[in-house]
Amino acid sequence: MRVLQVLGSSAGGVGRHVGQVASALGAAGHRVVVAGPSEVRPLVGGDVPFEVVAIADRPRAGDVAAVRRLAALGRDADVVHAHGLRAGALAVLAVRGLRRAPADGRHAPRVVVTLHNLPVGGRAVRGVSAVLERVVARGADVVLGVSPDLVALAGARGARRTGLALVPAPQASAAAEAASVRATRDGLGLAGDERLVVTVARLAPQKGLDVLVAAAGEVQGLSGSWRWVVAGVGPLRAGLEAEVRASGVPVELLGARDDVPALLAAADVVVSAARWEGQPLWLQEALANGAAIVATDVGGTSAVTGEAARLVSPLPPADLAGRLGAAVAGLLSDDGARDALRRLARERAARLPTERDVVEQLEAVYRAGPAPA
Template identity: 30%
Template sequence: MSLRLLYIIDSLRIGGAETLLLDLLDAAHQRGDQVKVAYFTQGPLEIEITRRGVETVRLSRHGLRDPRALTRALRLMRDWNPDIVHTHLIKSDLVGQLAARYMNRRRVITLHNTDPWRRKRVLSGIYRTLTSGADACLAVTENVADHVARFGGYNRARIEVVQNGVDLDRFAAGRVQPMDLSQFGVPEDAVVLAKIGRVTEQKDHENFLQAISRLQERNLNMHALIVGDGELSEVVRQRARSLGLGDGQLTFTGNLRDMPSLLAAIDIFTLASKWEGLPMALLEAMAAEVPVVSTAVGGIPDLIKDGVNGMLVAPSDPSALAGALECVIADADARGRLGKAGRDTVESRFSGAAMMDRLWSIYDMSGAGSKFVGDGCGLR
């Protein structure tokens, strides 16, 4: 029996949760389910969702400050009558879960990050009150589940881990034409390292820029790319200039959508975040056999073993990040070894097909009178 799935997400900008949403829409189409997407902030992914024949509904342009967001969510659920409401990220969790509870819809919530705001008792209490009792509470890693249980007051036994997965065929090395990086002023013989993701506090571009500045002092034949956009874009650009990082060392590309082509063209993927769950961009880089240098935050240490299938450093430590990057820049054999081991890890543990099968097995338990696995996000 086909399902009617309503996905609610904070934005349609380019990011990990948003990339996962596109994969969910594709999986729903393949399984014959009907889908709609509700959101708050506009972004370039709206075009890709529309191309898939999926209707989008904007709940509000003012976020949680607009009480009409809840009214619109209630109206959408009343008029379209979804079987399942699946929410992603904080605004959508708060509004979507409350509306779905009122409308007596099956509720799924995915927890994506080890967000620091959960340590604040008042905020965590509000979130817990509005979202508790969801029929299925999913976390992308064990670390995220532990974090939410510890600081959010949830029963850890009720949180089920469904790890993110990646389309292995789409990112297989040698299957796509590498992107022409000369358009960004990248020398043909340079070792190219890229930081891919939203330009936000979480991603800690300050850490990355300071590391690149240290590498620049060592006269390495390298070029860095910052791929993405966000609320701190201009601040980060100004900071790069203040550190003396010009076009010859660092290029801001803005958003790029052809990730397979980009990953095929770079030599090193870098993640400098302060906190994470299980980043989709990281999994995609590993699937493309691009060696990874990352901070050891969130669920990443469960995925990467330092020196085996990637390099790990402490967060907010630009000297350590620069040191790890220098080792990988200088050793082409190490890059090849780490990249191959990363691909092997993703193949064995993080296939997109396996993730979707597990998620839909949870969805399919939504028949009349049934309960989801785990019986919801219970409180301690």
């Protein structure tokens, strides 16, 4: 099949996912082209044909040109598979024009949209998102979501056919070796009996790092030495550093790291405090490295971890930090519970979707007949 994958601006995760899926589809014999802004090309990878289409994260005058460009690229495709709400809406509009004016007797491509994020923001942002959600839901042949709540949202907006998207585990998720784990702990300056808590997150509001700092305060009364490190970069760094200094908690912002698997394997406890997640790749890596995980039960997190994590409800939000901190403290003080979770994590990792699973799902979605009217 000829597949046009479309994406807009990406902080990283969606772009890498599209590149991984495009490469896997290509290896399975499909002709794949990726279209998106020039800045996401490095995320997609150099082994996939790429066409530059300026798709911004907010509506703008250039959207008309983007729709026309997608329509031109879509004429040679059997399927247009867009990732994200903005890219999905533009793809729907582009193919709608092809269906109204078919060229040379060729059939217009099917449209598949994968929703990767829950829209957040003020009333204006939510209002625009609701319009785009209806455009996508009513114009796409199939809408996939990376979390159950996104699937439900698409159905509520009128999507005719929906499903939970499979997200393959990262190719580099092989368990870290013991030597790299020791080197990582030594590099952090940890004492032999010092316990380590690890979070991997973009320093952005969605990741709930303000709650993380407050939760660390709840762990302060735990006996023994421990440290909580956060690997990642983002716009909230300066504010978080000030918050950590003011609270006096042993939280350290490490910045960007190229040894995330070793960090996760070295951790006594791995924590996600996110307000929303799709199917977080870093938690898939944590499972592969046998981590004892505590995570907020949001979005598609439970779809990744299953029973191999202590999940903390985000409601009520007023005492989330206390409940998250209590869960972390409980694991840090219970060697048996940590070991049990580590065994469950490795078992769960062995059942996570592979690239082959994703290709098989998409081939079925791409080849299915038209969605019911």
